[in-house]
Amino acid sequence: MGKSYGIAGLRSLPRAAGGRLMLAVAAAVAVVAAALVVLSPPDAPADGQTEGGGNRTRWGPLSEEDRTLLVKVRQAGLWEMPAGQQAQQRAASPRVKEVAGMIMEQHMRLDADTRATAQRLNVILPTEPNADQKGWLREMSGKFGADYDRTFVLRLRAAHGKVFGVIALVRAHSKNTEIRAFAERAMKFVNNHMRLLESTGLVTDSALH
Known part of the structure; x- marks a missing residue:
């Protein structure tokens, strides 16, 4: 055995x-x-990046609404910065010129913040305004003096009201801490811009809808 x-x-x-x-x-x-x-995979994303257009970041999931916020704030700056510069030559009211200059300078700082935040989150930003914004710039390019003042203030106030709503919605619902912090910073700029535009005395009811 x-x-x-x-x-x-x-x-x-x-x-x-x-x-x-x-x-x-x-x-x-x-x-x-x-x-x-x-x-x-050798190209696995680092912390803070998204994977192949996905929504995973070190700050939490990144939703389509989060991405849209960055895009809209970027596009707001892309047309309001040249509009503010243009107003320095075309506006008749000293207050409108002053407000335009402040908005332009503040949008430069907000734009830098937007680009830095988008880079951390690996979000591609537009390089030009949207079709409506280009149309507003063309519209203002044909105006001077008091007519320019009214158009500048009304167009910018209406636009700020719309983007303010987007910022508030994203701030309330985003699960991404980086986006929430960015939304709070952007909201301060936009809220201040609305106050500045209203201080010209040219904001009508139509611009508030």
Whole structure:
């Protein structure tokens, strides 16, 4: 009859054999770990980036509404900065010129913040205003003096009211802490711009809808 290797037999194995077994197990674990490293995609996103247009970031999930906020704030600056510069030459009211200059300067700071936030979240931003905003710039380009003042104030006040609503909605619902912090900063700028535009005395009821 052949020898039986039960529990008693295992207990009788030489210590050297047990040591060799442990080394073999350790080697196998090392091989598996190395394989996982090799199989990991080399372009895996770093912290703060999204994966292939996905929504995972170190600050929480990034929704389409979050992305839309960054796009809309960026586009607001892309048309309001040149509009503010244009108003320095075309506006008749000293107050409108002053307000336009302040809005332009503040939008430059907000735009820098928007681009930095988008870069951290790996969101691609537009490089030009949308079709409506381009149309407003063309409209103002054909006006001077008091007519320009009214058009500038009404167009900017109406636009700020719309983007303010977007900011408030995203701030209330976003699960991304970076976006929530950005929304709070953007809201302060936009709220201040509305007050500045209203201080000209040219804001009518139609601009508040």
